[in-house]
Amino acid sequence: MSIAVLGAGAFGTALAITLAQIGEVVLWARDTAHAEDMQQSRCNARRLPDAHFPQRLSVTSDIACVDGVDIVLLAMPMQQMGGFLASHAARLDGKTLISCSKGIDLATGNGPIEVIEAACPKATAAVLTGPSFAADIARGLPTALTLATREDASALQAQLSTPTLRIYRTTDTIGAELGGALKNVIAIAAGVVIGAQLGDSARAALMTRGFAEMGRLALKLGARPETLDGLSGFGDLVLTCTSAQSRNFRFGLALGKGEDFDPATTVEGAATARAAVQLGQRHGVDLPITAMVAALVAKDLSVSDAAAALLSRPLKEE
Ligand SMILES: NC(=O)C1=CN([C@@H]2O[C@H](COP(=O)(O)OP(=O)(O)OC[C@H]3O[C@@H](n4cnc5c(N)ncnc54)[C@H](O)[C@@H]3O)[C@@H](O)[C@H]2O)C=CC1
Ligand SMILES: O=C(CO)COP(=O)(O)O
Missing domain, CATH: 3.40.50.720 (NAD(P)-binding Rossmann-like Domain)
Incomplete structure (x- = not known):
């Protein structure tokens, strides 16, 4: 071979x-x-x-x-x-x-x-x-x-x-592709949370709600739930949101701290956040964390406004 x-x-x-x-x-x-x-x-x-x-x-x-x-x-x-x-x-x-x-x-x-x-x-x-x-x-x-x-x-x-x-x-190609793509977006958000010193508890909440968001879009597009629960979804989400080896996480960390990040570094979640927002709009899926990441990357939103916007969303059932 x-x-x-x-x-x-x-x-x-x-x-x-x-x-x-x-x-x-x-x-x-x-x-x-x-x-x-x-x-x-x-x-x-x-x-x-x-x-x-x-x-x-x-x-x-x-x-x-x-x-x-x-x-x-x-x-x-x-x-x-x-x-x-x-x-x-x-x-x-x-x-x-x-x-x-x-x-x-x-x-x-x-x-x-x-x-x-x-x-x-x-x-x-x-x-x-x-x-x-x-x-x-x-x-x-x-x-x-x-x-x-x-x-x-x-x-x-x-x-x-x-x-x-x-x-x-x-x-399940859709589930595997979307798990790998969307976890990078949530990893940027997790980095922002840690960079802005919002704490480990806030990161765990964000990862959980981010995982729900990944599932909403992926299932709407035809993915199987067990794929999202597997290596390409849950597995990679955990790794990327919790390790400073991740460039997406480190990019978010810099955003949260208000620091610059090397533009030559590959940060897949930045473009994918924009692409996912467009997919969400096309398919009628609410993606608040993804939209927040896209706006932060585009410098359309400050970190404090992003946190306030997520915390003031209507209270609902889990
Ligand atoms: N680094 C990692 O730990 C992992 C990376 N990936 C994925 O692998 C993909 C590549 O990432 P890395 O290798 O880490 O990035 P990297 O930034 O280390 O390398 C990217 C490579 O692509 C080449 N390249 C860029 N544009 C090109 C073009 N138009 N034509 C031909 N070659 C081109 C560059 O010369 C460079 O060698 C990404 O989608 C990433 O999400 C997946 C799992 C782990
Ligand atoms: O996909 C990865 C690990 O599974 C690599 O993550 P980063 O691209 O964020 O470094």
Whole structure:
């Protein structure tokens, strides 16, 4: 089995490292100098400086690396995926394309599976999602993920599992996609709560109400409740809202403290909050926390006004 991982950021690199335990893996980076440096130094100094590349992992900036490879992992920010696939559709169509991105495409309101299928209609589209920090995967710490495909994907599940990466499968692509996308939005809100020193109790309340909000939108769009209760929903929500390893959480922390945040850092929840607000409006689903995050990101709302607005919502049954 051979695998190509497209996108040499933190997550693509971590997945390439762990998958190279079980087969040949090629990691593609768009920047030639970066690819050459990684191939020579056997590490990704920019994103995962402490993780050494195994022998079966090679690095290139030549997109022809996907020729002859059946399984391709897409590991780039969600808002970049549609454009990337459009540029390389002729090469990628017909392959198994697995999105590792968590988000909703702002231009279309679609999740990764629909974005893949729009660009590459003959591809088998899949999503790999769930609670997993790149650094943990690269260090070989135990991790469990969800693989979502429209048809049963037992064979793919087995092909991608490693001794430390345990893969569960589902055919609920909507639930898996939305769990992974929306938890980032709630993680920003959780960071704001902690950054603004509103306390751990307030964060627990926000996570609970945020989880209810994720479920409202996902179920309306056809997700199964058990998917939201699983790794890609509840699992990833807990991880991302409670760990400073999360960039979404740290971005919220900075917002809550009134500090700047490095604009070059990938913070998927920022664009996805806007996309989710639009989806909510289109489908008549009330998303107060998501709307608050979108307004905070756009600097249309202050943190104190956001807290006051949430606390003054009408009292209702849980
Ligand atoms: N870092 C993590 O722990 C995890 C990340 N993810 C998801 O993986 C996705 C990627 O995140 P990271 O790798 O962490 O981000 P990153 O910021 O470390 O890397 C993003 C990579 O995408 C590449 N890229 C950006 N635009 C591109 C384009 N137009 N064409 C080709 N390549 C492009 C960049 O060069 C960079 O190598 C996100 O959707 C994120 O939510 C999922 C689980 C864990
Ligand atoms: O999705 C992740 C962990 O499951 C990574 O979260 P961040 O993108 O917030 O760092």
